[in-house]
Amino acid sequence: MNVEIAVDQPAKMPAKRTKRSLSGMAARSFKKHWQLYIIVTPPLLYFFIFKYYPMLNAVLAFKDYNVIKGIWGSPWVGMRNFKLFFNNPIFWDLIKNTVYLSGYLLLAGFPIPILLALMLNEVRGNKFKRLVQLVTFAPYFISTVVMVSIIMLFLAPRLGFVNVLLNHLGLDSINFLGEPGMFRSIYVWSDIWQTAGYSAVIYLAALAGIDPTLYEAAKVDGASRFQKIWNVDLPGLLPTIVIVLILNVGNIMAIGFEKVYLLQNPLNLVNSNIISTYVYSIGLLNANYSFATAVGLFNSVINLVLLVLVNSLAKRFSNNSLW
Amino acid sequence: MTTMNQKIRESAGDRVFMYGIYIILTLVLLAVIYPLIYILSSSISSPSAVTSGKVWLWPVDISFKGFKTLFNTPQIMTGYGNSLFYTAMGTFISVALTVMIAYPLSRKTFFGRSPIMMIITFTMIFSGGLIPTYMVVKSLHLIDTRWALLIPNAIWVWQIIIARSFFQSSIPEELIEASEIDGCSDLRFMRSVVIPLSKPILAVLVLMYAVGQWNAYFDALIYLKSANLFPLQLVLRSIIIQNNSTGIMDAMKQVERQQLSELLKYALIVVATLPVLMIYPFVQRYFVQGMLVGSVKG
Numbered sequence: 019m020n021v022e023i024a025v026d027q028p029a030k031m032p033a034k035r036t037k038r039s040l041s042g043m044a045a046r047s048f049k050k051h052w053q054l055y056i057i058v059t060p061p062l063l064y065f066f067i068f069k070y071y072p073m074l075n076a077v078l079a080f081k082d083y084n085v086i087k088g089i090w091g092s093p094w095v096g097m098r099n100f101k102l103f104f105n106n107p108i109f110w111d112l113i114k115n116t117v118y119l120s121g122y123l124l125l126a127g128f129p130i131p132i133l134l135a136l137m138l139n140e141v142r143g144n145k146f147k148r149l150v151q152l153v154t155f156a157p158y159f160i161s162t163v164v165m166v167s168i169i170m171l172f173l174a175p176r177l178g179f180v181n182v183l184l185n186h187l188g189l190d191s192i193n194f195l196g197e198p199g200m201f202r203s204i205y206v207w208s209d210i211w212q213t214a215g216y217s218a219v220i221y222l223a224a225l226a227g228i229d230p231t232l233y234e235a236a237k238v239d240g241a242s243r244f245q246k247i248w249n250v251d252l253p254g255l256l257p258t259i260v261i262v263l264i265l266n267v268g269n270i271m272a273i274g275f276e277k278v279y280l281l282q283n284p285l286n287l288v289n290s291n292i293i294s295t296y297v298y299s300i301g302l303l304n305a306n307y308s309f310a311t312a313v314g315l316f317n318s319v320i321n322l323v324l325l326v327l328v329n330s331l332a333k334r335f336s337n338n339s340l341w
Numbered sequence: 342m343t344t345m346n347q348k349i350r351e352s353a354g355d356r357v358f359m360y361g362i363y364i365i366l367t368l369v370l371l372a373v374i375y376p377l378i379y380i381l382s383s384s385i386s387s388p389s390a391v392t393s394g395k396v397w398l399w400p401v402d403i404s405f406k407g408f409k410t411l412f413n414t415p416q417i418m419t420g421y422g423n424s425l426f427y428t429a430m431g432t433f434i435s436v437a438l439t440v441m442i443a444y445p446l447s448r449k450t451f452f453g454r455s456p457i458m459m460i461i462t463f464t465m466i467f468s469g470g471l472i473p474t475y476m477v478v479k480s481l482h483l484i485d486t487r488w489a490l491l492i493p494n495a496i497w498v499w500q501i502i503i504a505r506s507f508f509q510s511s512i513p514e515e516l517i518e519a520s521e522i523d524g525c526s527d528l529r530f531m532r533s534v535v536i537p538l539s540k541p542i543l544a545v546l547v548l549m550y551a552v553g554q555w556n557a558y559f560d561a562l563i564y565l566k567s568a569n570l571f572p573l574q575l576v577l578r579s580i581i582i583q584n585n586s587t588g589i590m591d592a593m594k595q596v597e598r599q600q601l602s603e604l605l606k607y608a609l610i611v612v613a614t615l616p617v618l619m620i621y622p623f624v625q626r627y628f629v630q631g632m633l634v635g636s637v638k639g
Contacts, residue, residue, distance in 0.1 A: 073467070160556075163574040315469055
């Protein structure tokens with residue numbers, strides 16, 4: 019949650035004197051800490067090569083990529099790739115699938131860790147509390163591939179646990195992963211199963227930090243447990259809730275590729291094709307580099323705008339923000 | 342009198358409320374742990390018990406046939422070996438690079454630390470995208486080499502943030518000043534003071550990077566082509582998700598093969614997950630620490 023960027027803009031200071039003293043400071047710092055400047059170079063190079071150079075490469079979106087001419091030699095085509103994407107019927111499908119999936123994940127997945135933390139916080143017995151925490155945290159360590167493997171084994175049409183159970187109850191088998199309508203629920207609820215315990219940790223820490231005198235005051239006033247949660251715990255959690263909500267809403271268009279891609283099959287593609295999986299299939303599988311870059315860039319820009327927007331809204335309506 | 346009644350009634354309400362909480366938490370506990378037990382039990386049951394749906398909770402006709410087959414499959418053992426290599430090597434590179442940038446950024450006298458911090462954090466909210474990054478990796482000739490899994494995603498910004506805030510809060514300014522007066526160089530100070538004082542944060546970094554590397558598949562999917570370089574996760578994907586287990590058991594009869602291929606999937610999940618889940622209870626506190634260090638503004 020600490021994306022705090024300290025801004026001590028040198029430009030704001032009076033021009034001439036600052037320049038001299040700044041360069042003097044820099045020179046002194048370089049001379050004294052030259053070893054630190056040397057060790058910081060490889061990681062910085064990493065950021066320039068693998069994070070910033072790709073941003074330059076993103077000009078590909080405005081070009082018609084030609085392998086022989088390379089990125090910089092390929093001809094400019096202006097906004098053609100973007101126009102192609104916006105006019106493609108798949109555009110609205112992708113937007114809809116992406117927003118629906120992450121919207122569903124947000125609506126269902128956001129409150130559950132909070133509820134879990136509030137309940138765990140009420141538990142007196144330390145052993146039970148620790149057991150629940152230990153177990154619910156564990157699935158966080160399961161890899162995406164294993165998670166999807168588990169989903170597929172449990173939901174397999176013939177031998178899967180769920181269908182065997184349904185058959186025992188006299189019900190027909192369901193091909194869960196072949197039903198487009200089931201895709202989002204499968205994605206969201208398996209995600210909650212996997213991460214709710216992990217996400218609850220941050221709220222538990224916030225609950226532990228609430229001023230104990232507030233609880234004593236509530237006790238003196240004869241508040242019930244529920245009233246105590248409502249009037250002390252929830253207000254105490256609010257700053258954390260707002261920060262986590264900002265991050266989640268800001269990332270609505272950035273929903274991960276990994277799990278969606280593995281759960282995808284031709285039958286559920288109607289609902290499971292999202293922007294990031296589309297970029298992968300168009301770009302890397304069909305080698306349509308320029309077009310895929312344009313789609314990816316569009317997505318990145320939307321993400322950035324969303325994050326900045328949500329952050330400024332949060333700043334306006336409460337005192338919590340990322341920066 | 343009335344106040345006493347009130348008190349009794351309230352506490353009864355509270356008691357019901359508490360029972361409700363305990364029941365819900367117990368259900369949550371069962372819902373999380375049941376699939377894990379089911380998988381573990383299936384992996385050590387006999388192939389026919391697994392395919393005929395006889396396993397409900399505990400293993401049926403205990404057999405280790407699944408694991409035996411796994412250990413005799415070169416494809417899987419290569420994947421396992423590769424994953425061990427990527428995890429060890431990748432974690433080493435990642436932790437080294439993270440400390441190399443996080444420590445200087447924690448020093449107040451390090452000129453330019455605000456702009457550098459800004460350059461780094463910006464990459465958290467904006468990226469060039471999949472294809473432009475792929476082009477960079479390609480132009481460096483890293484495609485289909487082991488380096489492709491070790492370098493392009495070596496540093497996580499989040500780890501820099503938590504390491505930096507740890508250094509800032511737990512390396513006392515006085516120590517730095519004293520060492521400077523004694524003429525101790527920055528590197529010497531890092532080696533003999535910072536690193537020994539930072540074991541908790543180093544543990545957090547090592548564990549988070551190691552689990553991340555062990556569980557990763559995306560970079561392998563896009564950057565690797567040769568099967569002999571594949572990490573375990575990619576082998577798993579091919580066997581379980583794409584259902585390509587034919588290569589493992591050519592010589593068997595159809596029925597037997599089908600039964601075994603189901604069993605193998607459970608055994609594979611166990612083999613791929615157990616190393617991480619087994620150390621997890623002992624190191625959970627480091628992960629919690631890592632999350633919380635980062636969430637304290639500073």
